[in-house]
Amino acid sequence: SSGINAEWPLRPGYPSRGIRLARIDGKTYNFISKKARNSFMMKKNPRKISWTVLYRRKHKKGTETDVSKKRTRKTAKFQRSIQGATLENILAKRNQKPEVRKAQREQVIRSQKEKVKAKKEAKTTTKKKTDTKAVRAAQKKINKGNMKSKPSRGGVMM
Numbered sequence: 001s002s003g004i005n006a007e008w009p010l011r012p013g014y015p016s017r018g019i020r021l022a023r024i025d026g027k028t029y030n031f032i033s034k035k036a037r038n039s040f041m042m043k044k045n046p047r048k049i050s051w052t053v054l055y056r057r058k059h060k061k062g063t064e065t066d067v068s069k070k071r072t073r074k075t076a077k078f079q080r081s082i083q084g085a086t087l088e089n090i091l092a093k094r095n096q097k098p099e100v101r102k103a104q105r106e107q108v109i110r111s112q113k114e115k116v117k118a119k120k121e122a123k124t125t126t127k128k129k130t131d132t133k134a135v136r137a138a139q140k141k142i143n144k145g146n147m148k149s150k151p152s153r154g155g156v157m158m
Contacts, residue, residue, distance in 0.1 A: 019037050021029040031037040039049060046052040056062055081087040093101075 018033065019031045021031065021037065021040075023029075029040065031040065036052075039046070046054040047058050049055055079087060079090075081090065
């Protein structure tokens with residue numbers, strides 16, 4: 001890659017200055033001096049060598065100290081009404097005492113149970129009307145009539 005190498009940079013990066021190394025894999029490195037190139041060839045870690053840019057960056061040398069951190073805004077809480085409930089209703093429910101809320105909940109549950117019970121009773125009464133003794137007797141007769149219509153064998157063995 002042309003330009004500056006990330007590990008052993010050319011300091012100002014002036015054209016026609018320093019040494020360029022081209023590896024077999026096609027990657028190119030630009031070095032400021034023979035010292036930088038030899039350190040790279042010896043696989044020295046530039047973060048441990050005091051004159052490199054990476055060392056200075058790692059150890060916070062020559063950086064401005066008065067640059068403050070960017071402040072992040074705190075998200076403000078905003079309340080609004082939801083579909084089917086106005087903000088006043090929501091606030092009223094929130095400010096209710098827990099005993100009142102519990103009593104309301106129990107009342108709703110009781111009414112739901114009563115509805116279900118009434119529905120069941122209505123179902124059983126309609127069932128009783130259709131399922132009378134006369135209907136059952138008629139069904140028995142039909143079943144008996146079907147039994148008699150079959151021919152009997154008369155005890156003949158085959």
